[in-house]
Amino acid sequence: MSDRIRAALLVLVLVAFFAARAGGALGARARAHVHAHVHARTHIHVRARSHVRVSHATRVAREQARVVRFARRFLGTRYLYGGTTPGSGFDCSGFTRFVYAHFGITLPHYSGAQFGLGRRVARGGLRPGDLVFFDGLGHVGIYVGRGLFIHAPHTGTRVSIASLAGWYSTRYDGARRLL
Numbered sequence: 001m002s003d004r005i006r007a008a009l010l011v012l013v014l015v016a017f018f019a020a021r022a023g024g025a026l027g028a029r030a031r032a033h034v035h036a037h038v039h040a041r042t043h044i045h046v047r048a049r050s051h052v053r054v055s056h057a058t059r060v061a062r063e064q065a066r067v068v069r070f071a072r073r074f075l076g077t078r079y080l081y082g083g084t085t086p087g088s089g090f091d092c093s094g095f096t097r098f099v100y101a102h103f104g105i106t107l108p109h110y111s112g113a114q115f116g117l118g119r120r121v122a123r124g125g126l127r128p129g130d131l132v133f134f135d136g137l138g139h140v141g142i143y144v145g146r147g148l149f150i151h152a153p154h155t156g157t158r159v160s161i162a163s164l165a166g167w168y169s170t171r172y173d174g175a176r177r178l179l
Helices: 003-021 056-072 092-101
Strands: 030-038 044-052 119-121 131-134 139-145 148-151 160-163 172-177
Touching (some): 056 092, 092 139
Antiparallel strands (some): 131 172
16 A cells, blocks of 8 residues: 555544544544554554443442442341441441442441431432431331342341332331432
8 A cells, every 4th residue: 555545544533533623523422532543554444432421320320339239248147236347247227338448438327317318309309329227217228120129137147138118118218428
């Protein structure tokens, strides 16, 4: 391939690059970053990466999903009054405290104090990752979606997933969103 053809291809790549940067055909939703490398053997390799902009709500929803996935790792961990680690066991507020600490959010080791943090959430507006409170603020868990929450229930049990219906429904006190 001649130098003229190589130069023409390079110009074409640069035009595509600047058109994408200016919001051309690839524009509004995704930005293409084009990298061209010309080999001595007349090969031109073009590699494009697109970065899709996501809304704040989408980023929050992804982080909330990560909280739930992390919490699920501890299903089956034994309950221990005052417990704050998977090795020794968890109580309800120790469990929520441990999970959120993994994401850089410090919570007190008392469910009543955790209720004072974040934003109030209506029961109909629950999203995965929200803290849910019961029994006069004496119990807390993490909403996982579809009417279910994960928690460290009480002595003799293990971290498990329960329904907001039934016993917990009548003792539901509210929810808080930390993310």
